[in-house]
Amino acid sequence: MKLHDVPLSGNCYKVRLFLGLIGRSAELVPVDLLAGAHKRPAFLAINPRGQVPALEDGELRLGDSHAILTYLARQYAAPQWNPLGAATQGRIASWLSFSANEVQHGLALARVIVLFKRPGDLPSAQAKGRHALELLDTTLAEHRWLAQTSEPTIADVAVYPYVTLAEEGGLELSGYPYVQAWLARIRALPGYVPQPRL
Numbered sequence: 001m002k003l004h005d006v007p008l009s010g011n012c013y014k015v016r017l018f019l020g021l022i023g024r025s026a027e028l029v030p031v032d033l034l035a036g037a038h039k040r041p042a043f044l045a046i047n048p049r050g051q052v053p054a055l056e057d058g059e060l061r062l063g064d065s066h067a068i069l070t071y072l073a074r075q076y077a078a079p080q081w082n083p084l085g086a087a088t089q090g091r092i093a094s095w096l097s098f099s100a101n102e103v104q105h106g107l108a109l110a111r112v113i114v115l116f117k118r119p120g121d122l123p124s125a126q127a128k129g130r131h132a133l134e135l136l137d138t139t140l141a142e143h144r145w146l147a148q149t150s151e152p153t154i155a156d157v158a159v160y161p162y163v164t165l166a167e168e169g170g171l172e173l174s175g176y177p178y179v180q181a182w183l184a185r186i187r188a189l190p191g192y193v194p195q196p197r198l
Helices: 010-021 065-076 086-116 122-140 154-164 177-187
Strands: 002-005 027-030 054-057 060-063
Touching: 002 010, 010 065, 010 154, 054 065, 060 065, 065 086, 065 154, 086 122, 086 154, 122 154, 122 177, 154 177
Parallel strands: 002 027
Antiparallel strands: 002 054, 054 060
């Protein structure tokens, strides 16, 4: 199994984290985004969208962190990570969407603007980030895990990276006690892999 990876990418980290949590390993293949490696034919043959992460597993070529989490959970992980019950599946899908929308356009975008000096509307991204943190804190006040299960699922893995990196986007976590407790629960899981920081 090969994971085409950028160490500081929160989306790549989701996959590395999940591999750690399920006790699997992958060969990490660095992708030089600054040199445009993700837009070259060799990479586009693996992920035509030209984005990291990308996974190769045998004949399978798969892009998108959430698609990869879903695949790995079904192929290699215990059922707890992606339970088949209809209500739980619906909640997991909802949180994956939350990760791709509210988190990506709020917390992740604020981090990219602050940390990597990319152009963008920082106040707007931070406002979206605070809204995402409020929604998370409200949910986690009533449930230990996002999908309202007794154990973590891929929903928690998908949302975790950019929340734990929120301060790199100028967003304080001190006002969200339930989010902080959830972050600590994830860090305490067997196989936890820390996120690299600048």
